[in-house]
Every structure is written in C-alpha cells, then in structure tokens.
Amino acid sequence: MPMLHTVNKSPFERRTLDTALRHAVKGAAILLIEDGVYAAFDGTVVAEKVKAALADHKIYVLGPDVAARGMSEHHVIEGIGVVDYGGFVDLVTEYDKVQSWL
Amino acid sequence: MAEPWEDDELEGPVRKFMYVNRRAPYGTIYALESLEVVLIAAAFEQDVTLVFMDDGVYQIKKDQNTDAIGVKNFSPTYRALEGYDVEKLYVEKESLASRGLTTDDLIVPVQLVDKDQLAQLMEEQEVILSF
C-alpha cells in the first residue's frame, strides 16, 4: 500500500493541501484533520480540485474536527469518507506509512 | 563526560529515514531543530535521505549573514553533513525554480528531483519525518 498523507491546514490560507496532492502517488490516501477539514466541503473554491483528486486518491476527513467547527457532514463532498479517531488509527495501520504535511 | 543524550544504544535493522525540510530558516525554529535531529540521527547509521522542498530550499541558500538579527547562522552546518555520512541531499526542482533560485545559489551540492521523482522517493522510505 502507498502512504497516507495528513493535511491539517486550511486550504484557504496555506498551500499544504496542494503540496500533499502534488506528492501523492496514485492510490495514496489523504486525511484532512484540524483546520485541514475545511477542504472537504462542497461549494467552496477548492471543491473542484478536491473532487478531481478523488479520481486518484481516497480522501478522508476527521469527523470530530468537522463537528467541532460547526460544519455539517452532509455538506462533505460526495466520495470523501468521514472517520473518527479510531478510523484515523485504522488508516495509519492500513497504509504503509504516514507523511504528515505540517 | 558523556552527555545523557549520548547514552542511547540501539540495536535493530537499518531503516530508510527521510527528513523533509519545508520551512525557511530563522522565521521559525523548525529548520534549526530539524537539522539537530539529522545530526543525531547520523550516529544511528540508518539510511538517511534529506529533502529540501517548498521554503525548505531557503535553508541551504548561500550567503546567509545573520549578524544583524542576533541569531546564529547555522547554514555552514549543512556543509558538515557529508562528514556525518549524510550524503543523500535532494532538492525539489519546482520548489527551487519557483523561488527564482538555481543550484548555484546553494551552499551544498544536491541532487535535483522533480515532484514525481520526489513522490516516488517518498514512497520508498520507511520513516518520514517532516518539519
């Protein structure tokens, strides 16, 4: 299995998501946590880019960070998986290694 | 007398470690403290690869002069890495070019890789420490 990339920065303020996507090989997964979760929603200026990335990557978002920020899981882009911390742990073990793009 | 942090004795397999430097020096401490990790790591005789990408390429910019900011210039230490057998230094081509720099601007010899080669190189690692 390729690796899991975690992104914890808002895509509206930082370029971390772009950097992660540029360096994720096909089949690698992306997990959005902390302020990174803002990339997961429909109707934003980055939504099209994230949808396009779904062709090559599984993308996940950390549900507790979504809820904490008053965002709705219903508005998460279709195809993005919502996981809890247990799911985060499962992704870490399922993929070969983790690259945390800080 | 040995410092306490020099007591670490280890056994185990050699693993492929990659240190990913993505931050500029001086503005924050990450560059300096990640260099400190690399220097310690060298003593463990692991397979070490260093990558400079994004603003991390500024860490190895020539001609750093910190006299007037009151902070130690640690850039000469990168030149000492070879003496620690840390010889695999990669710079991402796109990061360098987008900042208007070339390898002539760098204080150490590096191998240039494009983003796809770098992505592949990352996949070949066992442990990635990103700073």
Next chain:
Amino acid sequence: MKLSVLVNEGPYQHQSADSAIQFTKAALERGHEIFRVFFYHDGVNNGTRFAVPPQDDRNITQEWTALAKEHGLDLVVCIAAAQRRGILDENEAKRQGKDGNNIADGFRISGLGQLIEAGIQSDRMVIFGD
C-alpha cells in the same frame, strides 16, 4: 501494531497536542501498542506541571500523565528542545544549577536518539504539529 507519536507544538496554542491525545487514546482502544510519544520543538511544553489552565478547560499535561499511568506510556521530552524552553527534571535542574524542576509525572527528559529509536522500532510514526 507498534505506533509512535511525535508532538511538535505546545499545548493550547495549537490543536496538535489535543489531536495527539485523541489519536493515542484511539490507538490504545484499538489494541495497538504505543511504543513512545516524543515531544519536540515547542511540544516539550506539554511536559510542564506548572501550567494552570482555567478549571473549565482541559488540562493537557494531566491527560498525558493519566494516559502514562494507565497504559505505561513512555512520554519523552527532547532534552535539547527542553533546555531551550526551560523544561527541567530534577537531574537537569541540578546539572544546570537551577533552583527547581517542572517536569510533570509520567514524562522523562532524554535525547533525540529516543526519537530515532522510535522510528526504528515502530511500525508507524505519526506526527502532530503546526
């Protein structure tokens, strides 16, 4: 699986310490082993027992201490980063001629080699930071 966690930011300033705690708890609940939690950069500030957050706020250091007690977690604060930031245990306070120490229960101060060892010994390393 054997997992290690690296925490690179101090508590409260950034969510990373909270994320690391939640991740660590979930990993333990899943039956994984946490080989080590290593604190680096401002992350060493997780290890001071002198922090007094408001009573209605979580106490991050105490949460780490409780996890360490319950699960025998190895919480290691980097000595070089700790010295810069004034985090001392009894030995270090003595060595540096300081009038007291502030390390919290369950934490120990040691070298960066402990981070490299965690990388060698663990199946996965997960980093939390800014």
